[in-house]
Amino acid sequence: MKKLMKGCEALGEAAIRAGCRHFFGYPITPQTExxxxxxxxxxxxxxxxxxxxxxxxxxxMIYGCGAAGVRVFTSSSSxxxxxxxxxxxxxxxxxxxxxxxxxxxxxxxxxxxxxxQSDYFQGTRGMGHGDFHLIVLAPASVQEAAxxxxxxxxIAEQYRNPVMVMGDGIIGQMMEPVExxxxxxxxxxPKTWATNGAKNRPPNRIHSLFLDPVKLEDHNWKLKRxxxxxxxxxxxxxxxxxxREYDLLIAAYGTTARIAKTSIDxxxxxxxxVGLVRPISLYPFPxxxxxxxxxxxxxxxxxxxxxxxxxxxxxxxxxxHRPIHFYGRTGGIVPSPDEIAQHIxxxxxxx
Numbered sequence: 395m396k397k398l399m400k401g402c403e404a405l406g407e408a409a410i411r412a413g414c415r416h417f418f419g420y421p422i423t424p425q426t427e428x429x430x431x432x433x434x435x436x437x438x439x440x441x442x443x444x445x446x447x448x449x450x451x452x453x454x455m456i457y458g459c460g461a462a463g464v465r466v467f468t469s470s471s472s473x474x475x476x477x478x479x480x481x482x483x484x485x486x487x488x489x490x491x492x493x494x495x496x497x498x499x500x501x502x503x504x505x506x507x508x509x510x511q512s513d514y515f516q517g518t519r520g521m522g523h524g525d526f527h528l529i530v531l532a533p534a535s536v537q538e539a540a541x542x543x544x545x546x547x548x549i550a551e552q553y554r555n556p557v558m559v560m561g562d563g564i565i566g567q568m569m570e571p572v573e574x575x576x577x578x579x580x581x582x583x584p585k586t587w588a589t590n591g592a593k594n595r596p597p598n599r600i601h602s603l604f605l606d607p608v609k610l611e612d613h614n615w616k617l618k619r620x621x622x623x624x625x626x627x628x629x630x631x632x633x634x635x636x637x638r639e640y641d642l643l644i645a646a647y648g649t650t651a652r653i654a655k656t657s658i659d660x661x662x663x664x665x666x667x668v669g670l671v672r673p674i675s676l677y678p679f680p681x682x683x684x685x686x687x688x689x690x691x692x693x694x695x696x697x698x699x700x701x702x703x704x705x706x707x708x709x710x711x712x713x714x715h716r717p718i719h720f721y722g723r724t725g726g727i728v729p730s731p732d733e734i735a736q737h738i739x740x741x742x743x744x745x
Contacts, residue, residue: 396571401536402427404572405495408543411574414465415441418455423507424563425497428469449474453481460490461600463588465547469495472513482556483522487602491550494558497566500726508726509563514703517560518677525614527621529557530676532647536570545577552580553624564649630674631683640669641742643691645708647673650697656731684711693717700724
């Protein structure tokens, strides 16, 4: 049965439905409704809710909880997630599975509380120090946010790696009908690594410190093999209006891709045919799928609520084979379907 829920609340409920009973976090708009919802809901299911004294503290709390083999997550927004970067590098290096929600606000600095997509680099490139990746999933609706959140815990455990569910402020704040579905079943490995008591076995050690450079190099190459496996198995994307000839391809993710679909439908009524490719996994990025969609168009338009961060990955996917253009709004301003459509008309009129 569907229930009308705000995005932040649906993310919290999805975590509970996925078997998570532990949350450590700190309030920051526009994601404060996640901890607010869980402060009420987790005690009802025998869970543990702790409002930490800071995002730094919360990130180290989930480190300890995840190391014990327990499903755990935190939630924050942009500058709060920046404060978690060091601990997330430790968790990736220690191979501790956790889930992090980032409901993105405008930046840089303290920025503003309105929606943005300016944390793309943060999630996929610059989260913290060292050779590591987060798995980053970007929903475009409240329903998809709940679906991805439920599956994120399985993905984290399968690869023993932190997973980020990244939505802009619109995803977190808008209300839509949600149905909580069972995620697809994964064959998860046993948690023989967890620090959950050593009465009947030798003690486990969770750490990311390797003073011997040879051992550290071996560890880093082990992580690299895991990331290669993630890139092979966990790419996700959607295409829209690509089953016919189209003059231009839009590349967009999250809410912006949803807005772009309206632009595409508007233009189709004028005889202007435009396709869309929407990366759902920002890491691993679906380069091949983007490339295949791009090769059917004469040019590509990247649309983002930023100054153009996903553009780099589109360039890597398409190389020099097609011209790439960018249209963005920032500071919390959301592009409208009319704006995107008009920009496409102007691009196509120049050919």
